[in-house]
Amino acid sequence: MNDEPLVLGIETSCDETGIGIVRGSTLLVDAVASSVDEHARFGGVVPEVASRAHLEAMVPTLERACRDAGVALRDIDAVAVTAGPGLAGALLVGVAAAKALAVGLGKPIYGVNHLAAHVAVDVLEHGPLPEPTMALLVSGGHSSLLLVPDVTGDVRPLGATIDDAAGEAFDKVARVLGLPFPGGPHIDRVAREGDRVAIDFPRGLTTGRDLDRYRFDFSFSGLKTAVSRWVQVRQAAGESVPVADVAASFQEAVVDVLTRKAVAACRDQGVDDLLIGGGVAANSRLRALAQERCDRAGIRLRVPRPGLCTDNGAMVAALGAQFVARGRTPSLLDLPADSSMPVTSVQA
Amino acid sequence: MLLLALDTSTSAITVALHDGDRVLAQATTLDARAHGERLAPGIQQVLAQAGATPTELTHVVCGLGPGPFTGLRVGIVTARVLAFTTGAALHGMCSLDALAADGPTGEILVATDARRKEVYWARYAVSPGSVRALTPAAVDRPADLPEQVRALPTLGRGPLLYPELFPAPVGILDVSAAALAGLAVRRLAAGAPLSDHEPLYLRRPDAAPHIVTKSALG
Numbered sequence: 284m285n286d287e288p289l290v291l292g293i294e295t296s297c298d299e300t301g302i303g304i305v306r307g308s309t310l311l312v313d314a315v316a317s318s319v320d321e322h323a324r325f326g327g328v329v330p331e332v333a334s335r336a337h338l339e340a341m342v343p344t345l346e347r348a349c350r351d352a353g354v355a356l357r358d359i360d361a362v363a364v365t366a367g368p369g370l371a372g373a374l375l376v377g378v379a380a381a382k383a384l385a386v387g388l389g390k391p392i393y394g395v396n397h398l399a400a401h402v403a404v405d406v407l408e409h410g411p412l413p414e415p416t417m418a419l420l421v422s423g424g425h426s427s428l429l430l431v432p433d434v435t436g437d438v439r440p441l442g443a444t445i446d447d448a449a450g451e452a453f454d455k456v457a458r459v460l461g462l463p464f465p466g467g468p469h470i471d472r473v474a475r476e477g478d479r480v481a482i483d484f485p486r487g488l489t490t491g492r493d494l495d496r497y498r499f500d501f502s503f504s505g506l507k508t509a510v511s512r513w514v515q516v517r518q519a520a521g522e523s524v525p526v527a528d529v530a531a532s533f534q535e536a537v538v539d540v541l542t543r544k545a546v547a548a549c550r551d552q553g554v555d556d557l558l559i560g561g562g563v564a565a566n567s568r569l570r571a572l573a574q575e576r577c578d579r580a581g582i583r584l585r586v587p588r589p590g591l592c593t594d595n596g597a598m599v600a601a602l603g604a605q606f607v608a609r610g611r612t613p614s615l616l617d618l619p620a621d622s623s624m625p626v627t628s629v630q631a
Numbered sequence: 632m633l634l635l636a637l638d639t640s641t642s643a644i645t646v647a648l649h650d651g652d653r654v655l656a657q658a659t660t661l662d663a664r665a666h667g668e669r670l671a672p673g674i675q676q677v678l679a680q681a682g683a684t685p686t687e688l689t690h691v692v693c694g695l696g697p698g699p700f701t702g703l704r705v706g707i708v709t710a711r712v713l714a715f716t717t718g719a720a721l722h723g724m725c726s727l728d729a730l731a732a733d734g735p736t737g738e739i740l741v742a743t744d745a746r747r748k749e750v751y752w753a754r755y756a757v758s759p760g761s762v763r764a765l766t767p768a769a770v771d772r773p774a775d776l777p778e779q780v781r782a783l784p785t786l787g788r789g790p791l792l793y794p795e796l797f798p799a800p801v802g803i804l805d806v807s808a809a810a811l812a813g814l815a816v817r818r819l820a821a822g823a824p825l826s827d828h829e830p831l832y833l834r835r836p837d838a839a840p841h842i843v844t845k846s847a848l849g
Contacts, residue, residue, distance in 0.1 A: 325838050329836055329838040331700065331836035331837065331838070332836045332838060334700065334701070334704060335700075335704075335830075335832075335836065337704075337708075338704050338707060338708050338830065341708055341711065341712065342711050342712060342715050345712070345715060346715070356716055371701070372700070372701045372704070375666075375667045375701060375704065375705055376704050376705075376708050378667055379666075379667055379670065379671070379704070379705040379708045379709050379712075380708045380709070380712045382670070382671035382709065383671065383674075383708070383709040383710075383711075383712035383713040383716065384712055384716055385671070386671050386674050386675055386678075386685060386713065387685045387712070387713050387716030387717050388685075388716060389684075389685065616671045616672050616675060617668040617669065617671070617672050618668070619667060619668050620667055
């Protein structure tokens with residue numbers, strides 16, 4: 284057991300300062316400091332506010348992670364860090380911190396891809412990943428379908444959003460409905476009281492020529508505008524807005540497209556395992572509909588628990604540990620933070 | 632004493648190692664866009680040159696700016712984590728002080744690039760063995776500085792960017808970690824408190840609270 288590598292992971296690609304420590308595929312600690320409350324009044328994540336918060340949270344979060352895990356830093360075998368994609372200034376705080384740790388401890392550093400880390404995290408909860416696995420990653424910054432033959436070296440993008448990320452659509456619709464930021468949990472809650480077939484909102488890129496050209500891609504911008512219009516027409520007519528029905532019908536439009544395309548991608552590629560990750564994977568209706576459709580299609584579904592779906596350091600550590608276990612060469616100390624790091628490059 | 636000084640508030644990514652008597656090693660890279668890439672290798676390089684290991688560090692001193700935020704944070708988070716990791720004492724110092732320490736004696740001006748047509752600046756009285764700020768670090772448009780202040784011998788990139796407004800350039804453009812280390816050693820020996828390590832941003836983040844929802848009814 285103790286032969287397995289002890290890896291510390293750092294995540295700062297958006298508004299969560301995450302420090303996780305794993306031993307092999309065993310999670311020891313997942314410490315997260317979030318600046319989400321500081322962004323709420325701006326209605327979205329403000330990059331400079333996030334970067335400042337990462338700087339202030341870094342050492343206290345490191346300290347808390349080590350204490351809670353009962354780990355001394357000198358026992359760490361390797362440091363892993365999100366090198367991208369994400370907010371440039373925010374990423375850089377984490378990358379610099381990871382390098383300082385690596386230099387200070389004299390240990391190797393692995394710069395890893397944020398999206399691959401969202402996939403790798405599930406080894407902490409559900410064991411080794413089937414190879415290949417189909418991954419649907421949905422968050423405030425990403426909506427991607429990935430074919431993952433090997434999470435440490437071979438990740439192939441099948442599709443992604445061509446405009447807004449799914450989580451972004453949740454935030455924007457929440458704002459239209461007068462719900463707080465971040466919108467996901469609030470829409471999920473309100474939608475439970477609503478009728479998800481009350482309003483037939485559009486399903487982007489699911490018909491005709493769109494489906495040919497954008498088979499596994501997503502689009503949520505038109506949906507967001509359709510919801511806005513629908514609400515404003517009612518408001519302009521002096522009618523009350525059925526918030527629960529709008530929330531439920533909007534949510535259904537999002538998760539319908541996500542799960543339909545994910546299952547189609549599994550069938551198309553002959554893959555029997557679907558993993559859903561990213562912050563939107565915490566959505567209860569997405570989980571339920573994905574389970575229903577996977578059961579019907581004979582696909583095994585894996586969804587990490589919500590705390591491991593949102594951005595965290597444990598996922599970075601988990602991927603780093605797999606690099607170490609597979610004997611991958613560490614990254615160089617001059618590795619850059621890359622805000623638009625392609626998912627095809629798993630390691631920086 | 633084994634003191635590591637670093638600064639990323641200007642275009643220089645600069646690191647120096649000082650033993651209390653002299654600078655043992657220094658490494659400086661000029662690149663306004665590569666702080667995240669070049670700093671850690673620089674630290675590794677000065678340690679290797681001096682034949683020292685990170686655990687031998689007794690002090691880490693960081694320039695706190697003011698300077699462009701993204702690069703500045705690279706230095707500060709590096710210093711904080713390195714000190715936390717090695718157990719070295721963590722210290723901070725205004726980066727403009729380090730520039731002032733690198734120039735002539737007498738009354739001088741430090742004016743560095745704050746972008747957006749502004750400069751970070753402070754006025755100093757420098758004598759052998761002492762660097763004293765006469766004004767707190769500030770950010771202003773260069774033309775808004777009093778003319779007699781702009782006429783002082785000036786360090787930093789201000790004169791390079793606004794030659795008509797700063798007529799007396801000294802020719803030292805960026806912070807040198809060797810100067811930062813030397814000044815820190817002198818101040819620590821004199822018992823000066825250098826415990827603060829908060830960044831000197833001097834500007835608030837650009838962001839406005841969200842108020843209006845755009846109409847989708849065109």
